[in-house]
Amino acid sequence: MTTPILILGAGRMGGAMLDGWRKTNAFAPTDLLVITRHPGEALLASGVRVAPDDAQIGSAKTVLLAVKPQAWRDAAKSIESKLAADAVIVSVAAGVKTQAISQGFGGRRTARAMPTTACAIARGTASLFAADAEALARAHALFDPVATVVELSSEDEMHAATGVSGSAPAYLYAFIEALEAAGVTAGLTPAQASKLARSTITGAAALLAETGGEPADLRRQVASPGGTTEAALNVLLSHNGLPPLMRETVAQCIRRSKELAA
Numbered sequence: 300m301t302t303p304i305l306i307l308g309a310g311r312m313g314g315a316m317l318d319g320w321r322k323t324n325a326f327a328p329t330d331l332l333v334i335t336r337h338p339g340e341a342l343l344a345s346g347v348r349v350a351p352d353d354a355q356i357g358s359a360k361t362v363l364l365a366v367k368p369q370a371w372r373d374a375a376k377s378i379e380s381k382l383a384a385d386a387v388i389v390s391v392a393a394g395v396k397t398q399a400i401s402q403g404f405g406g407r408r409t410a411r412a413m414p415t416t417a418c419a420i421a422r423g424t425a426s427l428f429a430a431d432a433e434a435l436a437r438a439h440a441l442f443d444p445v446a447t448v449v450e451l452s453s454e455d456e457m458h459a460a461t462g463v464s465g466s467a468p469a470y471l472y473a474f475i476e477a478l479e480a481a482g483v484t485a486g487l488t489p490a491q492a493s494k495l496a497r498s499t500i501t502g503a504a505a506l507l508a509e510t511g512g513e514p515a516d517l518r519r520q521v522a523s524p525g526g527t528t529e530a531a532l533n534v535l536l537s538h539n540g541l542p543p544l545m546r547e548t549v550a551q552c553i554r555r556s557k558e559l560a561a
């Protein structure tokens with residue numbers, strides 16, 4: 300039994316999960332209990348139970364821990380004694396280990412997830428880890444309706460999953476910003492550059508998703524030998540181009556993830 304689900308922290312990520320579950324009708328709003336510091340109008344009007352009483356907190360079968368990594372201990376302390384002994388914790392807090400979370404929640408079963416914000420539109424991605432089978436099943440129950448899910452075989456892989464997935468939507472948005480800026484430098488108006496860059500990237504991503512093709516094959520389909528795209532890719536894929544830049548980008552993300560975990 301997964302529900303009732305208690306969402307602890309309804310900010311960007313907790314809010315994205317609520318949006319995704321609403322969109323997919325994954326759970327009845329009355330099965331969702333939310334504790335968050337500043338609930339907005341939309342949350343209050345959504346039919347979920349905001350600021351549940353102690354009895355409702357005690358009825359929660361699953362807790363989605365979605366506060367900032369620095370805030371999780373205080374958040375745990377505020378509800379731990381009210382939770383049922385068999386409540387399962389699913390944490391999305393970057394870098395915080397399952398063992399620490401389990402201890403903070405009185406030894407309860409715990410899973411970790413590293414999701415993306417596209418869970419809000421049921422197009423998310425989530426890396427899951429739990430040593431405990433029941434906790435892993437509970438994490439699946441939360442994320443399967445709104446995300447493509449990848450199970451990790453060791454908790455240490457969570458750092459790499461953060462570098463390649465959890466943080467990666469920001470890389471793509473940064474790429475689009477840079478492409479738009481390059482378009483303006485090349486003489487387009489900002490409106491033209493943004494419309495062209497955004498539509499092109501979202502269309503290309505949709506093509507990848509819908510065809511299930513290999514990115515390298517799709518790239519070759521755009522780049523004819525001796526043509527304009529090939530000239531561009533000679534820069535982008537040069538020895539000091541995108542591949543080493545992505546390696547360093549992911550490496551710095553992993554470094555920070557390990558710092559947060561220390």
Ligand SMILES: NC(=O)c1ccc[n+]([C@@H]2O[C@H](COP(=O)([O-])OP(=O)(O)OC[C@H]3O[C@@H](n4cnc5c(N)ncnc54)[C@H](OP(=O)(O)O)[C@@H]3O)[C@@H](O)[C@H]2O)c1
Pocket residue numbers: 307308309310311312313334335336337365366367368370373374377391392393413414415416465466
């Ligand atoms: N955003 C992402 O793309 C993403 C992706 C993967 C994982 N995550 C993880 O998701 C977690 C949340 O990140 P976020 O970006 O959603 O942060 P956020 O927008 O700041 O959301 C955290 C929410 O928790 C509330 N909160 C803080 N302390 C609380 C407490 N003691 N009790 C109840 N609610 C409390 C905050 O309220 P106030 O703002 O009023 O303080 C805020 O609404 C982090 O651990 C992060 O590592 C985020």
